[in-house]
Amino acid sequence: MSDTTQASPMKAADGTPLKKSLTRALRRQKLRALALIAPLLIFVLVTFITPIADMLFRSVENQIVHDTLPNTVRALRDWDPASGEAPAEPVFRALSVDLQVATELKQHTRLGTRLNYENPGVSSLFRSSGRGADKIGKDFQDRLAGIDPAWKEGETWAAIFGSDEWLAADAAWAADKSGSQPAFRMREGIDEALPLAAHAFLMFAKDAEGAGKSPATTKPWPVFSDALAQDLESNPNPDPAALPAAEAPLIAAASAAVAGVEPFSYRDAFLAMNKGWGEVGTWETIQAYSSPYTAGYFLNAVDLERSPDGIAVRPPEERIYIKLFARTMWMSLLITVSCLVLGYPVAWLLANLRASTSNLLMILVLLPFWTSLLVRTSAWKVLLQQQGVINDILVWLRLVDDAGRLVMINNQTGTMIAMTHILLPFMILPLYSVMKTVPPTYLRAAKSLGATPWTAFWRVYFPQSIPGIGAGSILVFILAIGYYITPELVGGTEGVFISNRIAFHISSSLNWGLAAALGAILLGVVLLLYYTYDKIVGIDNVKLG
Amino acid sequence: MTIAPDIPKPSLMGFTVPIMAIAGSLLGYVVGTAKGHVPLGVAGGAVAAAMLAVVLAAAVPQRAAGRIGAAAVFAGLGAILGGVAGAVAGILAGLVLSWISYWLSTGAYRVGVPVYATAGEVLWHNAFRVICGLIFFFLIAPIVIVLPLAFNAENFFTFTPKMLALDPDGYSLKHFQDFLSNPDWTRPLKNSFIIAPLATIISVSLGTLAAIGLSQSHVPGRRAIMAILISPMIVPLIISATGMFFFYSKLGIWMEDSLGLSKDFTGYVKVILAHSVLGIPFVIITVTATLVGFDRSLTRAAANMGAGPIRSFFKVQMPLIMPGVISGALFAFITSFDEVVVVLFVGSASQKTLPWQMFTGLREQISPTILAVAAVLVAFSIILLTTVELLRRRSERLRGMSPT
Structure with a gap:
C-alpha cells in the first residue's frame, strides 16, 4: 500500500507534505491547550506550590548560626570537642566581635532561641552575654577615643571603610536626601587589611541603610574599636595602599597604642560573664549547627537527637512526635474503618433502591457534605459535652446517673465521633458510584446457582466493590490525617493530631524549622497516598456530589 | 402500596x-x-x-x-x-x-x-x-x-425543661438578633460575603479556562498538570496555610511598601488569592466532568458555519458546560465561605470571617449565638444543595445522559 507514499509524500492542500502539516497542526493544538492552562498553572505554582516548597525548605535551613557568628564559626573549625576543653582565645576574640554585632542588630536573642531548641539553657547564655560583650566594645571605644577623639565620629570610620566614590555619593545624598540612597561600597583591599573591623562596618552600613540613614552620620558601634584593636594586634602594619591617606596616621597611632598594652583576655572576660562559655556542650552545639543546612529538625521530629556518640534516641520523657504520628495514623485508620463500616451499607442501599427513593435519601448524605464544617463541629460539641444533649437524654432515661455523666468530648472519643460524621460522605460517595456500576443480576445469578446470600455477597458482590472501598478509604484517610479544626475543638489534649502540633510550632512556639520538618513528613505520607489514589482511581475520576 | x-x-x-x-x-x-x-x-x-x-x-x-x-x-x-x-x-x-x-x-x-x-x-x-x-x-x-x-431563650447549649414542654416562653429569637446586630458577628458576616464571591470569581474564571485546555485531546504532561492543579485539595490545610503564611506576609509587605496600598486592602487581597487557590480543584473537577460528556462535533459544526473560536465558545460550548461551571462555582464558594485554617494564618483581624469567629467562639468564650449562626448556615447549605441538585439534573438532561 505504501509505494505511492514512498514515491512522493502525500501533500496537503497548500502543497506542504501532509506529515509536516499535521505535525504543525498538532503543535498548534498543544500550544493552544497549554495557553489555556498556563494562567492557572502559573497562579497555582507561584502562590501555592512554591510557598509550600519554600516553607518545607525551612526544615533543613540553618543559616542563622552561620550568618550571625561568621567569624566564630571560622575560628571554631579547628576545635575538637573530644579534647574535653572549651576552645582557646582566638575563638573568644571572634565571638566578641560577632556577639557585639549581633547585639546591635538585635539578633543574639533569636540565635539563642534557635540554639535553645537543641541545647536548653543556651538562650539565657546569649541573652545575658549580649550586654557583657557590649561592655567590652565600650571599653575599647573609650580607649581609642582617649588617643584621638576622631574615633568617636561616624565620619572617621566611614572614611576608612567606604570607597571614595561611595563617600562622595553618600555625602551628596545626605545633604538633601533626594533621590535614592547610594548602596554602600567597601574600600578596595580594606577587608584584607582590617578584616574584622571591615566585617563589622559592613553589617553596620547595611543596617543604617535599611533604616534609611547615612552610615557616615550614624553613631558608630563600639564593636568597631574592639575589632580594630584585634586587627591591629594581629597585623600592626596594615597595607598602606588599602588605607585612605587622610586616616593613615590615625590608624598608625592606634596601632602603636595597641602594641603598647598587655593583650586583653577575651576568654576570661566571657567566662566571667557566664560560666556557660566554659562548657564543652555549648561549643559543641554551636559547632554542630554552624553549617548552613541541618538535619537537626528532622531528627527532632522523629525523636532523635545529636549526641557526642552520633545520632541517638531522645530520653523517653522527650519522645513526643513518634507517639503523635502514631496516634494520628492510628486514629485516622480507626476513622477510616468506622466510615467504611457505616458507609458501606448506606452506599449499598442507595445503589440498589429505586432512583427516586435513592435520590431522596442521597440528600441526607449530601446535606452534611454541604453544611459548614464548623456547624457540624459545634453540633457535636453541643451533643457530646457533659451537660449536653446526649448526656441529658441518658440521664433522663436513667441509663447513667447524674454524677456519672459520660466524658465524650475533649478526648479521643470526641475526635473519633465528630470526624467520622464529618468524613462519612467522602466514603459514601465513591462507594456509591462504584456500586452503581455493579449489575444486580450478578447477585441473583449467584443465588440461582446455589450460593447462600452470604456467599453470593462475599464472593460476587464484595470483590466488585473493592475499587470503591479503596477510593473512599484513601480519600478519607488523606483528609483525616491532615485534619486540624475538629481535633482542635473537640480533641482536648489527648485527641489532637500532628497538624495541631504544627500549628502550635508555627504560631506559638515559633520553632518554624521543626514545624516544617513535621509538615514535610506529614506531606510525604499524604503524597504517597495521593499517588496510590491516582494509580487506583485516577484523579480525573474524583466525583463530587 | x-x-x-x-x-x-x-x-x-x-x-x-x-x-x-x-x-x-x-x-x-x-x-x-x-x-x-x-x-x-x-x-x-x-x-x-x-x-x-x-x-x-x-x-x-x-x-x-x-x-x-x-x-x-x-x-x-x-x-x-x-x-x-x-x-x-x-x-x-x-x-x-x-x-x-x-x-x-x-x-x-x-x-x-x-x-x-x-x-x-x-x-x-x-x-x-x-x-x-x-x-x-x-x-x-x-x-x-x-x-x-438556636431558638433557646436561655444561654444554654441543651434543651431546657421549658423547651421540652413546648412552652413558648422557652423559645426566643434573641440569639438571631444578637447575630444580626452585634458587630462581632456582622463584620465577619460582611467579610465572608466580600471574600468568598471574589475568590470564587478568580477560581472559576481561571479554572474553567484550564479545564477546557485540559480536556483537549493533545495536552503534554496532562497527568502532571492535573496533579498540580488538584493538589490544593489534597495537601493538608495546615501545610498549605503555613506555606501561604510566609509567602503572603512577604507579598503583603511588598504591596504595602512598593505599591503604597493600605494594610486593610492588601489583607483582603491576600485572603482572596489564598482562598481562590483552594477553590480551584473543585472547579477543575466539576468542569472537566461536564466536558467529558461534551460532544466535540458541536464546536466543529459551529466552526464549519463560520463562527470564530471565541464566538463558538460563548454561543455553543459555554451554555452546555454552564451547569458544571456553576456547580464548580458553588463548591469554590462554599470552600472559601467555610474555610478557617488559611484565613487564620493569612488574614489579620480586619479580615475575620464568619468561620473564624465561630472557631474562636467555640474555642474560647462559647456563646449561644454560635447556634443561631449555625442554624442560618444550615438553611444556607440547604439552598446551595438544592441549587446544585437542580443544576446536576439540568446538565444531565441537556446532555441527554439520563432520563431522570
Missing part, C-alpha cells in the same frame, strides 16, 4: 401482637422513666400497643382512618400524662405504632424480598434497613438538633 396476592398474611396473635407489645413496652419504658414508674410504664405500653394491633387488624381495615384514630387516642393519653408536649409526643407515638401495626399485619414487611425467602432472610432484610436508617439518623441528627436549640 400494592401487595402481591400470594403474600400470606401473618398470624395476628402469633406474630403482630407480640412484636407490637415489645415496641409498646419500649415506648412505655421511656414514658415510665419520665413519670418515675418504670414497671408500670413498660406494662402499660405493652398492653396499649397490643390492643392497638388487635383493634386495627380486626376492626379497621382502612389505613388512613386507623392511623388518624390511633394518633388521636395516643394524643389524648399523652395530654393526660404530659400536657402539650405529651400530646405532641402522643401523636407521634400513635402514628409510628399504627404504621408498624399495619406494616406487620398486612404482610407489607415482606415486600422487597422474594416470596421464597426464609424468615431469617426477611428479618435480615428489614434489620438492614433499620441499620441504614440509624446511619442516616447519625448523619442528619447533629445538623437538625442545632435548629431548635
Whole structure:
C-alpha cells in the first residue's frame, strides 16, 4: 500500500507534505491547550506550590548560626570537642566581635532561641552575654577615643571603610536626601587589611541603610574599636595602599597604642560573664549547627537527637512526635474503618433502591457534605459535652446517673465521633458510584446457582466493590490525617493530631524549622497516598456530589 | 402500596401482637422513666400497643382512618400524662405504632424480598434497613438538633425543661438578633460575603479556562498538570496555610511598601488569592466532568458555519458546560465561605470571617449565638444543595445522559 507514499509524500492542500502539516497542526493544538492552562498553572505554582516548597525548605535551613557568628564559626573549625576543653582565645576574640554585632542588630536573642531548641539553657547564655560583650566594645571605644577623639565620629570610620566614590555619593545624598540612597561600597583591599573591623562596618552600613540613614552620620558601634584593636594586634602594619591617606596616621597611632598594652583576655572576660562559655556542650552545639543546612529538625521530629556518640534516641520523657504520628495514623485508620463500616451499607442501599427513593435519601448524605464544617463541629460539641444533649437524654432515661455523666468530648472519643460524621460522605460517595456500576443480576445469578446470600455477597458482590472501598478509604484517610479544626475543638489534649502540633510550632512556639520538618513528613505520607489514589482511581475520576 | 396476592398474611396473635407489645413496652419504658414508674410504664405500653394491633387488624381495615384514630387516642393519653408536649409526643407515638401495626399485619414487611425467602432472610432484610436508617439518623441528627436549640431563650447549649414542654416562653429569637446586630458577628458576616464571591470569581474564571485546555485531546504532561492543579485539595490545610503564611506576609509587605496600598486592602487581597487557590480543584473537577460528556462535533459544526473560536465558545460550548461551571462555582464558594485554617494564618483581624469567629467562639468564650449562626448556615447549605441538585439534573438532561 505504501509505494505511492514512498514515491512522493502525500501533500496537503497548500502543497506542504501532509506529515509536516499535521505535525504543525498538532503543535498548534498543544500550544493552544497549554495557553489555556498556563494562567492557572502559573497562579497555582507561584502562590501555592512554591510557598509550600519554600516553607518545607525551612526544615533543613540553618543559616542563622552561620550568618550571625561568621567569624566564630571560622575560628571554631579547628576545635575538637573530644579534647574535653572549651576552645582557646582566638575563638573568644571572634565571638566578641560577632556577639557585639549581633547585639546591635538585635539578633543574639533569636540565635539563642534557635540554639535553645537543641541545647536548653543556651538562650539565657546569649541573652545575658549580649550586654557583657557590649561592655567590652565600650571599653575599647573609650580607649581609642582617649588617643584621638576622631574615633568617636561616624565620619572617621566611614572614611576608612567606604570607597571614595561611595563617600562622595553618600555625602551628596545626605545633604538633601533626594533621590535614592547610594548602596554602600567597601574600600578596595580594606577587608584584607582590617578584616574584622571591615566585617563589622559592613553589617553596620547595611543596617543604617535599611533604616534609611547615612552610615557616615550614624553613631558608630563600639564593636568597631574592639575589632580594630584585634586587627591591629594581629597585623600592626596594615597595607598602606588599602588605607585612605587622610586616616593613615590615625590608624598608625592606634596601632602603636595597641602594641603598647598587655593583650586583653577575651576568654576570661566571657567566662566571667557566664560560666556557660566554659562548657564543652555549648561549643559543641554551636559547632554542630554552624553549617548552613541541618538535619537537626528532622531528627527532632522523629525523636532523635545529636549526641557526642552520633545520632541517638531522645530520653523517653522527650519522645513526643513518634507517639503523635502514631496516634494520628492510628486514629485516622480507626476513622477510616468506622466510615467504611457505616458507609458501606448506606452506599449499598442507595445503589440498589429505586432512583427516586435513592435520590431522596442521597440528600441526607449530601446535606452534611454541604453544611459548614464548623456547624457540624459545634453540633457535636453541643451533643457530646457533659451537660449536653446526649448526656441529658441518658440521664433522663436513667441509663447513667447524674454524677456519672459520660466524658465524650475533649478526648479521643470526641475526635473519633465528630470526624467520622464529618468524613462519612467522602466514603459514601465513591462507594456509591462504584456500586452503581455493579449489575444486580450478578447477585441473583449467584443465588440461582446455589450460593447462600452470604456467599453470593462475599464472593460476587464484595470483590466488585473493592475499587470503591479503596477510593473512599484513601480519600478519607488523606483528609483525616491532615485534619486540624475538629481535633482542635473537640480533641482536648489527648485527641489532637500532628497538624495541631504544627500549628502550635508555627504560631506559638515559633520553632518554624521543626514545624516544617513535621509538615514535610506529614506531606510525604499524604503524597504517597495521593499517588496510590491516582494509580487506583485516577484523579480525573474524583466525583463530587 | 400494592401487595402481591400470594403474600400470606401473618398470624395476628402469633406474630403482630407480640412484636407490637415489645415496641409498646419500649415506648412505655421511656414514658415510665419520665413519670418515675418504670414497671408500670413498660406494662402499660405493652398492653396499649397490643390492643392497638388487635383493634386495627380486626376492626379497621382502612389505613388512613386507623392511623388518624390511633394518633388521636395516643394524643389524648399523652395530654393526660404530659400536657402539650405529651400530646405532641402522643401523636407521634400513635402514628409510628399504627404504621408498624399495619406494616406487620398486612404482610407489607415482606415486600422487597422474594416470596421464597426464609424468615431469617426477611428479618435480615428489614434489620438492614433499620441499620441504614440509624446511619442516616447519625448523619442528619447533629445538623437538625442545632435548629431548635438556636431558638433557646436561655444561654444554654441543651434543651431546657421549658423547651421540652413546648412552652413558648422557652423559645426566643434573641440569639438571631444578637447575630444580626452585634458587630462581632456582622463584620465577619460582611467579610465572608466580600471574600468568598471574589475568590470564587478568580477560581472559576481561571479554572474553567484550564479545564477546557485540559480536556483537549493533545495536552503534554496532562497527568502532571492535573496533579498540580488538584493538589490544593489534597495537601493538608495546615501545610498549605503555613506555606501561604510566609509567602503572603512577604507579598503583603511588598504591596504595602512598593505599591503604597493600605494594610486593610492588601489583607483582603491576600485572603482572596489564598482562598481562590483552594477553590480551584473543585472547579477543575466539576468542569472537566461536564466536558467529558461534551460532544466535540458541536464546536466543529459551529466552526464549519463560520463562527470564530471565541464566538463558538460563548454561543455553543459555554451554555452546555454552564451547569458544571456553576456547580464548580458553588463548591469554590462554599470552600472559601467555610474555610478557617488559611484565613487564620493569612488574614489579620480586619479580615475575620464568619468561620473564624465561630472557631474562636467555640474555642474560647462559647456563646449561644454560635447556634443561631449555625442554624442560618444550615438553611444556607440547604439552598446551595438544592441549587446544585437542580443544576446536576439540568446538565444531565441537556446532555441527554439520563432520563431522570
